[in-house]
Amino acid sequence: MLIFPNRYRRFALDDVVLEVNGLSKHFEGLVALNALSFNINKGQIVSLIGPNGAGKTTFFNLVTGLIKPTEGNVKFMGRPVTRTRGRVRWLPPFIITAVLTIIGTAVALACLGGTWYTCTLGSVAVAIAFTVVGYLRLPPTSLRPDQVAALGISRTFQTIHLFNQMSVLDNILVGRYTQTRSGFFDSIFSTPRKKREEREGFQEAKQLLDFVGLKVGFLENAASLSYGDQRRLEIARALAAKPTFILLDEPAAGMNPIETIHLMELIHNIHDLGITVLLIEHDMKVVMGISDHVVVLDHGEKIAEGSPAEVRNNPRVIEAYLGAAN
Numbered sequence: 484m485l486i487f488p489n490r491y492r493r494f495a496l497d498d499v500v501l502e503v504n505g506l507s508k509h510f511e512g513l514v515a516l517n518a519l520s521f522n523i524n525k526g527q528i529v530s531l532i533g534p535n536g537a538g539k540t541t542f543f544n545l546v547t548g549l550i551k552p553t554e555g556n557v558k559f560m561g562r563p564v565t566r567t568r569g570r571v572r573w574l575p576p577f578i579i580t581a582v583l584t585i586i587g588t589a590v591a592l593a594c595l596g597g598t599w600y601t602c603t604l605g606s607v608a609v610a611i612a613f614t615v616v617g618y619l620r621l622p623p624t625s626l627r628p629d630q631v632a633a634l635g636i637s638r639t640f641q642t643i644h645l646f647n648q649m650s651v652l653d654n655i656l657v658g659r660y661t662q663t664r665s666g667f668f669d670s671i672f673s674t675p676r677k678k679r680e681e682r683e684g685f686q687e688a689k690q691l692l693d694f695v696g697l698k699v700g701f702l703e704n705a706a707s708l709s710y711g712d713q714r715r716l717e718i719a720r721a722l723a724a725k726p727t728f729i730l731l732d733e734p735a736a737g738m739n740p741i742e743t744i745h746l747m748e749l750i751h752n753i754h755d756l757g758i759t760v761l762l763i764e765h766d767m768k769v770v771m772g773i774s775d776h777v778v779v780l781d782h783g784e785k786i787a788e789g790s791p792a793e794v795r796n797n798p799r800v801i802e803a804y805l806g807a808a809n
């Protein structure tokens with residue numbers, strides 16, 4: 484049985500898991516995303532929809548640390564995932580500078596007997612050095628993708644990104660990277676920890692293959708799987724990181740109607756594990772059938788959000804995306 488860690492423990496039922504605030508991304512002159520703001524609550528299945536080029540995948544890339552935002556920020560369970568440099572980031576080092584300068588001058592005058600201006604110059608130099616170090620030590624503007632994964636966010640890609648020359652098993656084990664502690668030393672000396680983690684990885688990979696409904700050999704090459712199976716393997720790899728929040732970029736693309744129904748069941752099962760789901764999807768049957776909440780983008784702007792019924796009947800959404808037939 485698959486067991487997922489309960490990272491939500493400190494959250495009440497309706498708490499916000501993902502907080503997006505004024506998020507923008509410009510590629511040279513092109514505004515791919517413009518001041519996007521919305522929240523996702525714990526345990527929701529949320530769909531992000533919109534016409535081609537609306538900025539949906541760009542949003543996934545921002546949240547998972549593949550690209551950095553031009554402006555705005557994203558918080559996951561209260562922790563910043565992306566953050567643009569603002570004046571506030573300079574403030575703590577400057578306050579420390581001022582305090583250090585005053586203390587340094589006082590100490591130098593009292594204990595060392597120097598003249599007040601040589602002491603001040605010395606302590607200003609120390610304080611400036613402290614400011615620079617303080618600034619350099621501040622967190623980067625975006626977490627790296629592996630740091631995002633360690634926070635409990637996993638994703639799949641619009642175009643399948645498997646390690647094609649690796650086996651099904653190895654593809655899943657790569658996904659477990661954030662769950663293992665063995666390092667170089669453990670591998671060289673094949674320590675008990677390494678052996679235990681290998682055993683656990685093997686067991687869990689088997690469970691994950693069952694869970695996503697993949698009936699293929701462990702040692703088959705990922706590239707030799709059918710398209711639908713490759714999509715499932717990508718989902719299994721994403722789940723191997725034991726996420727709290729999973730982002731699926733057009734998982735039903737290229738699937739036939741039967742495969743799509745099975746995929747919807749799988750998304751429900753993922754949700755039942757306690758994982759919050761954000762889905763990009765063009766298939767409106769999937770979106771309307773599965774979502775608790777829908778966010779609609781057009782040309783990088785949010786044009787609507789609400790329940791599937793509200794969004795389906797929104798005149799702006801009909802005009803920009805759904806068309807009158809829906």
Ligand SMILES: Nc1ncnc2c1ncn2[C@@H]1O[C@H](COP(=O)(O)OP(=O)(O)OP(=O)(O)O)[C@@H](O)[C@H]1O
Binds near residue numbers: 510514515536540541
């Ligand atoms: N790395 C990049 N460099 C330059 N432009 C980019 C880059 N990535 C995306 N874009 C542009 O940003 C816009 C939004 O692209 P994005 O891939 O986010 O759209 P999308 O909503 O996912 O579309 P689709 O439904 O076709 O997948 C598009 O105009 C795209 O050409």
Ligand SMILES: [Mg+2]
Binds near residue numbers: 539540541641
């Ligand atoms: Mg896309």
